[in-house]
Amino acid sequence: MMSLCFRAILLAVLLLFSSLSVVSAKPPNIVLILADDLGFTDTQPYGSEIQTPNISRLADEGVMFTNYHTAATCSPSRAMLMTGVDSHRAGVPDIPVSILPEMADKENYQGVLSDKVVTVATLLRDAGYHTYLTGKWHLGYSLEGQLPDQLPSKRGFERTIALMESGGDNWEQKPYVIAYPDATWYEDGKPTVLPEDFYSSKYLIDKAIEFIEFNREDNKPFFSYISFQAVHFPVQAPREYTEKYMGRYDMGWQELRKQRLQSVKKMGIVPGDTRMVETPAALDWNSLSAEQQRYQSKKMAVYAGMVDAMDYHIGRLMAYLKETGQYDNTVFIFTSDNGTQITDIFDRGALLALYLRLWLRNNGYNLDYETLGERGSYINMGISFGSSAASPFAFHKFYAGEGGMRVPMIISGPPVQQKGVRSNAFTFVTDITPTILDMAGVAHPGTSYQGRKVEPMIGKSLVPLVEGRQERVYAEDDTVGFELGGNLALFRGDYKLVKNRGPIGDNQWHLFNIVTDPGETEDLREKMPELFTEMKTAYDEYTEKNGVLELPDDYTMFKATTANALRKTLKKITLVAAIAVLLILPLVVLNIRSRLRHRGDIEYLTRVTVMEKVIDKTLRPFLVITGLITMAPVMMTLAPETGAMEVFQLKLVSEYTLTIQHWGLMIFLVGLLTVVSAFKTSLIFPVMLYSALQKSGLVILTVLNAQHHYVEGFLLPAGFDMICVIYALFYFHILRRKRKRDNVRMKK
Structure with a gap:
C-alpha cells in the first residue's frame, strides 16, 4: 500500500514538472520586443509581403497569437505592458497631451506611471534578474513635461538607453515634431549623446547586446526590453532595404489592402468570408498623377524597408545569443504597442503646412524623392498606404476598432515546447506581465510592496495556453474593458462592444463577433439585445471600478x-x-x-x-x-x-x-x-x-x-x-x- 502511494506521489510530481515546459531548471532569459505602430499585417507570419524571416522564425519556434489586443495608443499600452494593471489604475489612461487639464489632477489621470504600480522589471530585478531597457520609454511625461523621477532607471531597469519623448529621428539626435523641441536620450539615468553612425534599429540592438554581454559571465538570467522606434514616423530606412521594395507598391493602397486581406484568408488567420470596410478619407489611387503615384509608392517602399531592417537587427540579437550559448534558455515575446498610425500630420491646412515646412527645413529635414527614407528625409505615411497595414480591420491607432487594438504577438524560443502553433484565443496586453513573471517563477506581491499599497494585476498568465494545457485563458463570461479618449470597448468571449468618437467614429455603441467578423462589418446589437445589455452593464461596472472619467460630448x-x-x-x-x-x-x-x-x-x-x-x-x-x-x-x-x-x-x-x-x-x-x-x-x-x-x-x-x-x-x-x-x-x-x-x- 505504501509503495503504491509513493509511486502515485512520484508520478504526480513528474507530471507536474514535465508540464512546466516554459520554465526550465534555470529561470529563462526573457526578451520582450516591442515594435511601434506596427500594423497587424506588416510581417510575414501575419500575411505581409514584407520580408521578415527572423520574426517568421520566432513564429515557427513558438505560439503565434491572432486575437491579441492592446491599447490603441502608446503610453497606455506601455503602462499595461509593464505592470499588468489597467491603464487608468496605472495612471496613464492616455498620452499626456490628450488628457484634459481639469482631469490631470486626478489620481488615475497623471499621465505617468503611478507609485501604486510595480513594474515587471522591478520584480524581476528583485528576483535576481539583470534588467535592461533599450529604446523608447514614453512613461515619464506629465502635462507639465518630463519628470526625472520617472526615468526607467527609477522603475526597475538596471541598464538603460532610453528615448523619453514619443519619438525621434532615426538617423540623428533631433526632434520629429514641433511639440517636442528635443530628442532626449538617457543612458543609465544620465543624459547622453547619440553616436554619429546612429540608426535606431541597429543602435538599440547594439546596446542590448552590449548590456547582455557585460554581465554574461555571472550566469544570472536577464530580462531585455527592446522598444523599437520602427515604424513610428518619421519613416526612415537605409537605402539597401528600401531598394528591395522599389516598384512593389506601384499598384496602390487599395490593391495592397485587398491583397493582404486575401493573404490572411488563405493562411487561415481570419475566416474565409471576412469582409472589410472602406477606409474613410483615403484618396483614390487612380486619381493621382503618375508622378504622385511614383512618390507614394516609394514612401511605402521605405516603410517596408524599415520593417525589414528591424527584422534584420532582431536576427542579429538571435545570432549573438546562439553564438554565446544563451539562445536555448531564452524566451522571446514580440508584439506592437498599438495598431497602425495613419493620421496625416501634414493635413492641417495650408498655413500650418507652411509653418511645418519651415520647421522641417530648419531642422534639416527634406521631402526629396531621391533620398526618401535616408538621413534628413521625413515621411509620414498618412491614411492611404497606412490603411493597408491595418488590413483587414476597421479604424486605426487612437480608436477602439480592431485596426487600432489588434496587433501581432508571438511567444517563442527553445523553452517553449509548442512549435508553429497558432492561437485565436482572446488575449490582452495586461497578460504580458503575468506571463513573464510566471515564466520566471516570480510571484507578484498582490496589494502590498515594500510597505506601500500597490495595484494587483488584472491580467492572466498565458503559460497554460502556450504549453497547450488550455485553449483559452479567459472564460466565456470574463470581461475586459478598455477606454481611450472616449473610445470605448468591452471584450467578452468572441464578442466586442465598441464605441468610437469622431471624426471617424459615429459615437454609437456597436456589437460585433470579432472571431467570425474581425472586420467589424455586421452590427449584432439588434439581433442580440440581451447580450448587448449585459455587456453594456459590464462596461459601466468597468468604468466605475477603474475610475474612468466621463469626457465632454464634443471631446476629441x-x-x-x-x-x-x-x-x-x-x-x-x-x-x-x-x-x-x-x-x-x-x-x-x-x-x-x-x-x-x-x-x-x-x-x-x-x-x-x-x-x-x-x-x-x-x-x-x-x-x-x-x-x-x-x-x-x-x-x-x-x-x-x-x-x-x-x-x-x-x-x-x-x-x-x-x-x-x-x-x-x-x-x-x-x-x-x-x-x-x-x-x-x-x-x-x-x-x-x-x-x-x-x-x-x-x-x-x-x-x-x-x-x-x-x-x-x-x-x-x-x-x-x-x-x-x-x-x-x-x-x-x-x-x-x-x-x-x-x-x-x-x-x-
Missing part, C-alpha cells in the same frame, strides 16, 4: 491636444505680451495725459510729436524689412519639389488642388508689394491696413487654433506679427494726428 483627441498646447503656448506668449504691454502702456498713458492737459491747445495740436518723427524716419525701412522677412521663408516653397503636392494633399475643391507652392506664391507677392510700398506712397495705407488685419488674425490664430504638432512653430512668427501690429497702430495714430492738424490749420 485633437481638441484636447490643442487645449493642452494652448496652455503651454500661452505661458510662453505671456512674456512677449507682457513686454508689449509694458512698451505700449506708458505711451498710451502719456498720450492721454497730454491730450487732457492740452485740450483745446492749438499750438500743441499742430506740433509734430517725437512719435511722429520716429514713424516718419522708420516707416520706409520698416516696410522694406517686413516685406523681405515675409518673402524669405516662403522662397523655399516656390522651388518645384517632387512630391510636395501629394505630401500635403491640400484639396479644396474636387477639380483643383491648392498646393503649398500656391500659398507660397501668394505670400511672396504680399511681401513684394510691401517692399514696393516703401517707394510708392499711395500704397502705404492699404498695405499697412492689410498687414495690421492679417497679422492680428495670425496672432489670434496662434492663440485659438494652433494644432499640437505645430504650436512651437507659431511662437516666433507670432512675436514678429505682434510687433508689426503695434507698429501699424502707431502709424494709424499718427495719420489721425496729421488729419487733426490739417483740420486745425484749415480753420486758422
Whole structure:
C-alpha cells in the first residue's frame, strides 16, 4: 500500500514538472520586443509581403497569437505592458497631451506611471534578474513635461538607453515634431549623446547586446526590453532595404489592402468570408498623377524597408545569443504597442503646412524623392498606404476598432515546447506581465510592496495556453474593458462592444463577433439585445471600478491636444505680451495725459510729436524689412519639389488642388508689394491696413487654433506679427494726428 502511494506521489510530481515546459531548471532569459505602430499585417507570419524571416522564425519556434489586443495608443499600452494593471489604475489612461487639464489632477489621470504600480522589471530585478531597457520609454511625461523621477532607471531597469519623448529621428539626435523641441536620450539615468553612425534599429540592438554581454559571465538570467522606434514616423530606412521594395507598391493602397486581406484568408488567420470596410478619407489611387503615384509608392517602399531592417537587427540579437550559448534558455515575446498610425500630420491646412515646412527645413529635414527614407528625409505615411497595414480591420491607432487594438504577438524560443502553433484565443496586453513573471517563477506581491499599497494585476498568465494545457485563458463570461479618449470597448468571449468618437467614429455603441467578423462589418446589437445589455452593464461596472472619467460630448483627441498646447503656448506668449504691454502702456498713458492737459491747445495740436518723427524716419525701412522677412521663408516653397503636392494633399475643391507652392506664391507677392510700398506712397495705407488685419488674425490664430504638432512653430512668427501690429497702430495714430492738424490749420 505504501509503495503504491509513493509511486502515485512520484508520478504526480513528474507530471507536474514535465508540464512546466516554459520554465526550465534555470529561470529563462526573457526578451520582450516591442515594435511601434506596427500594423497587424506588416510581417510575414501575419500575411505581409514584407520580408521578415527572423520574426517568421520566432513564429515557427513558438505560439503565434491572432486575437491579441492592446491599447490603441502608446503610453497606455506601455503602462499595461509593464505592470499588468489597467491603464487608468496605472495612471496613464492616455498620452499626456490628450488628457484634459481639469482631469490631470486626478489620481488615475497623471499621465505617468503611478507609485501604486510595480513594474515587471522591478520584480524581476528583485528576483535576481539583470534588467535592461533599450529604446523608447514614453512613461515619464506629465502635462507639465518630463519628470526625472520617472526615468526607467527609477522603475526597475538596471541598464538603460532610453528615448523619453514619443519619438525621434532615426538617423540623428533631433526632434520629429514641433511639440517636442528635443530628442532626449538617457543612458543609465544620465543624459547622453547619440553616436554619429546612429540608426535606431541597429543602435538599440547594439546596446542590448552590449548590456547582455557585460554581465554574461555571472550566469544570472536577464530580462531585455527592446522598444523599437520602427515604424513610428518619421519613416526612415537605409537605402539597401528600401531598394528591395522599389516598384512593389506601384499598384496602390487599395490593391495592397485587398491583397493582404486575401493573404490572411488563405493562411487561415481570419475566416474565409471576412469582409472589410472602406477606409474613410483615403484618396483614390487612380486619381493621382503618375508622378504622385511614383512618390507614394516609394514612401511605402521605405516603410517596408524599415520593417525589414528591424527584422534584420532582431536576427542579429538571435545570432549573438546562439553564438554565446544563451539562445536555448531564452524566451522571446514580440508584439506592437498599438495598431497602425495613419493620421496625416501634414493635413492641417495650408498655413500650418507652411509653418511645418519651415520647421522641417530648419531642422534639416527634406521631402526629396531621391533620398526618401535616408538621413534628413521625413515621411509620414498618412491614411492611404497606412490603411493597408491595418488590413483587414476597421479604424486605426487612437480608436477602439480592431485596426487600432489588434496587433501581432508571438511567444517563442527553445523553452517553449509548442512549435508553429497558432492561437485565436482572446488575449490582452495586461497578460504580458503575468506571463513573464510566471515564466520566471516570480510571484507578484498582490496589494502590498515594500510597505506601500500597490495595484494587483488584472491580467492572466498565458503559460497554460502556450504549453497547450488550455485553449483559452479567459472564460466565456470574463470581461475586459478598455477606454481611450472616449473610445470605448468591452471584450467578452468572441464578442466586442465598441464605441468610437469622431471624426471617424459615429459615437454609437456597436456589437460585433470579432472571431467570425474581425472586420467589424455586421452590427449584432439588434439581433442580440440581451447580450448587448449585459455587456453594456459590464462596461459601466468597468468604468466605475477603474475610475474612468466621463469626457465632454464634443471631446476629441485633437481638441484636447490643442487645449493642452494652448496652455503651454500661452505661458510662453505671456512674456512677449507682457513686454508689449509694458512698451505700449506708458505711451498710451502719456498720450492721454497730454491730450487732457492740452485740450483745446492749438499750438500743441499742430506740433509734430517725437512719435511722429520716429514713424516718419522708420516707416520706409520698416516696410522694406517686413516685406523681405515675409518673402524669405516662403522662397523655399516656390522651388518645384517632387512630391510636395501629394505630401500635403491640400484639396479644396474636387477639380483643383491648392498646393503649398500656391500659398507660397501668394505670400511672396504680399511681401513684394510691401517692399514696393516703401517707394510708392499711395500704397502705404492699404498695405499697412492689410498687414495690421492679417497679422492680428495670425496672432489670434496662434492663440485659438494652433494644432499640437505645430504650436512651437507659431511662437516666433507670432512675436514678429505682434510687433508689426503695434507698429501699424502707431502709424494709424499718427495719420489721425496729421488729419487733426490739417483740420486745425484749415480753420486758422
